[in-house]
Amino acid sequence: MRYSALRVLKEGLTGNKGWKPAWRDPEPQKNYDFIIVGGGGHGLATAYYLAKTFGQSKIAVLEKGWIGGGNVGRNTTIIRSNYMLPENQPFYEFSMQLWEGLEQEFNYNAMVSQRGILNLFHSDNQRDAFIRRGNAMIMSGADAVLLDQDGVRGMYPFLDFDNARFPIKGGLVQPRGGTVRHDAVAWGYARGADRNGVDILQNCEVTGFQISDGVCTGVETSRGPIGAKKVAVCVAGSSSRVMAKADMRLPIESHVLQAFVSEGLKPVLSGVVTFGAGHFYVSQSDKGGLVFGGDIDGYNSYAQRGNLPVVEDVCEGGMALMPMIGRARLLRMWGGIMDMSLDGSPFIDKTHIGGLYFNGGWCYGGFKATPASGYCYAHLLATGEPHEVATSFRLDRFLNGHMIDEKGQGAQANLH
Numbered sequence: 001m002r003y004s005a006l007r008v009l010k011e012g013l014t015g016n017k018g019w020k021p022a023w024r025d026p027e028p029q030k031n032y033d034f035i036i037v038g039g040g041g042h043g044l045a046t047a048y049y050l051a052k053t054f055g056q057s058k059i060a061v062l063e064k065g066w067i068g069g070g071n072v073g074r075n076t077t078i079i080r081s082n083y084m085l086p087e088n089q090p091f092y093e094f095s096m097q098l099w100e101g102l103e104q105e106f107n108y109n110a111m112v113s114q115r116g117i118l119n120l121f122h123s124d125n126q127r128d129a130f131i132r133r134g135n136a137m138i139m140s141g142a143d144a145v146l147l148d149q150d151g152v153r154g155m156y157p158f159l160d161f162d163n164a165r166f167p168i169k170g171g172l173v174q175p176r177g178g179t180v181r182h183d184a185v186a187w188g189y190a191r192g193a194d195r196n197g198v199d200i201l202q203n204c205e206v207t208g209f210q211i212s213d214g215v216c217t218g219v220e221t222s223r224g225p226i227g228a229k230k231v232a233v234c235v236a237g238s239s240s241r242v243m244a245k246a247d248m249r250l251p252i253e254s255h256v257l258q259a260f261v262s263e264g265l266k267p268v269l270s271g272v273v274t275f276g277a278g279h280f281y282v283s284q285s286d287k288g289g290l291v292f293g294g295d296i297d298g299y300n301s302y303a304q305r306g307n308l309p310v311v312e313d314v315c316e317g318g319m320a321l322m323p324m325i326g327r328a329r330l331l332r333m334w335g336g337i338m339d340m341s342l343d344g345s346p347f348i349d350k351t352h353i354g355g356l357y358f359n360g361g362w363c364y365g366g367f368k369a370t371p372a373s374g375y376c377y378a379h380l381l382a383t384g385e386p387h388e389v390a391t392s393f394r395l396d397r398f399l400n401g402h403m404i405d406e407k408g409q410g411a412q413a414n415l416h
């Protein structure tokens, strides 16, 4: 079924009886050409591009819970391509370009809203670093605009400019950055993949890998064994646990990241704003809630809920940036598990086991990467070669010293 304004009108006039499920609920087959483990944004996007763009068939996505129940439905919805390093920036800009045509391509309203993202700076050194970043962005085809204090004041006059402990000196804007409705991305890719023949198997947990003579030939699941020519793991916060079933140890730590939503307010924030003197970022949803977050909780965990010290830290950041936020009531908060790689950059790679592939290590930033990650993973699976914008996301980079330390912070998960 194709969605259109005409279809909405017709269904509205005929009692909404013609809508069909957005994707099928098939029984697992015995064998597939490709098994994607993990029905998050990245897994579903991989299946979609594998079928649609790379013309492959016999594909299944195996999801232990339900579509959209992982981080793809838990993040704070921000998209941007404001990276600096040449290994990262072209990849994230490619992702941004895919976001720009996505809704038309998969015929689903994902509420892609390029409302702009503003990164504030609070010192001369920080301004110099942002100028450098802005130039790197422009050189890769992205957009970047440097604002002085008056420029920021023109956009958001209510920020605490002068009296704060960290005076705002200006900001770097990416006008094409913005937000996308997170769970709609999962549903849109799921529907698009299903329309291209992909089997989406929910409540199907992968419990082991069938590996013989160094080659992976399938998986064990809670719904029985399933054979495959290629198995592509894509399980975000569960990366270490799942790859441990193939006896692999990853350069990844799992941490909780929390998100917060205030009660609905009248429109106050047109875009996304990030505080540069702490970790706090905020935008306003279409329903009016302020959506904000900050640092990961400071220890490793698989619990999808957060702890009070980080709530306090995030709220302090919010108060330092826009004191009026103290008058808003918190409506809800939740946590998701981040797969923090130790240089802050992701992996899209083959493993040393034949037929077994790995995609993960997205840290805080995997939502914005969803389209490019899916596209590049599908490219690797279909052609055996990495896509040109994802050649550096290798699993062996910690062995050979080719780390991609975007922030220059060293191997410490909570600093990326």
Ligand SMILES: Cc1cc2nc3c(=O)[nH]c(=O)nc-3n(C[C@H](O)[C@H](O)[C@H](O)COP(=O)(O)OP(=O)(O)OC[C@H]3O[C@@H](n4cnc5c(N)ncnc54)[C@H](O)[C@@H]3O)c2cc1C
Binding pocket: 037, 038, 039, 040, 041, 042, 043, 062, 063, 064, 065, 066, 068, 069, 070, 071, 072, 073, 074, 075, 076, 077, 078, 079, 204, 205, 206, 207, 234, 235, 236, 237, 238, 242, 257, 258, 259, 293, 334, 335, 336, 337, 338, 362, 363, 364, 365, 366, 367, 368, 369
């Ligand atoms: C609070 C929060 C805020 C964030 N904010 C942003 C942001 O603003 N911008 C941004 O770019 N990124 C953000 N992120 C990061 C982003 O959400 C993640 O990097 C990204 O969603 C991870 O990829 P995914 O969508 O495929 O993950 P998921 O949706 O988590 O998908 C992985 C799936 O694998 C499944 N799975 C796990 N184990 C198994 C198994 N054994 N068998 C089968 N299935 C399995 C899980 O159930 C899950 O559905 C945020 C994350 C959080 C938690």
